Amino acid sequence: MILPIVAYPDKRLKQKSQNVEAFDAELHTFLDDMYETMIASNGIGLAAIQVAVPKNILILNIPDEEDEQTKDTLIEMINPVIHAKEGTTSYQEGCLSVPGFYEEVERFESIKVSYNDRHGNEHEIAAEGLLSIAIQHEMDHLLGILFIDKLSYARRKKFEKEYKRLQKEKKRV
Numbered sequence: 001m002i003l004p005i006v007a008y009p010d011k012r013l014k015q016k017s018q019n020v021e022a023f024d025a026e027l028h029t030f031l032d033d034m035y036e037t038m039i040a041s042n043g044i045g046l047a048a049i050q051v052a053v054p055k056n057i058l059i060l061n062i063p064d065e066e067d068e069q070t071k072d073t074l075i076e077m078i079n080p081v082i083h084a085k086e087g088t089t090s091y092q093e094g095c096l097s098v099p100g101f102y103e104e105v106e107r108f109e110s111i112k113v114s115y116n117d118r119h120g121n122e123h124e125i126a127a128e129g130l131l132s133i134a135i136q137h138e139m140d141h142l143l144g145i146l147f148i149d150k151l152s153y154a155r156r157k158k159f160e161k162e163y164k165r166l167q168k169e170k171k172r173v
């Protein structure tokens, strides 16, 4: 089932998410719905709070070298924790909850993350490149932080003006 995506400036995106306790059939259905929602919206990452569920859940499906996005490379992270971070990098980020807007954001270059899979099994991975950036972007959602919250005062002002104009245009069509 495709779920409605919560868009900025909806206050629900500011909520802090809570850890998942039950790795049950309800969680599995929800993860499947998140995947369907993300793919239907042309996304590569989605956090549960973006579909109004304040749980520490995120999914990622980074396209491969041929720019193919297949379910083989889907990563589901439940209760993720960053254990190590190193270096800095920046990337032009976008977010399904902030449609139509992309901005350069600075992140850690490489990270180590532990998380549970849908069955509650524990994993730890080292991530760099786009995967590292996407994990950090999605984990910020779990804390109620959007990539636009990381912009300078001047860039944020410019964003608010452009976003309002885009919203008005959308209403007209």
Ligand code: Y12
Residues within 6 Å of the ligand: 041, 042, 043, 044, 045, 046, 091, 092, 093, 094, 095, 096, 098, 099, 100, 101, 130, 133, 134, 137, 138
């Ligand atoms: C690097 C930076 C950020 C992430 C987080 C995941 N972000 C996305 O998946 C964003 C997807 C996105 C898709 C949109 O829709 C289309 O392109 C059709 C979109 O909408 C518009 O631009 C109108 C906005 C964002 C991962 C890695």
Ligand code: CO
Residues within 6 Å of the ligand: 094, 095, 096, 097, 137, 138, 141
């Ligand atoms: Co996002």
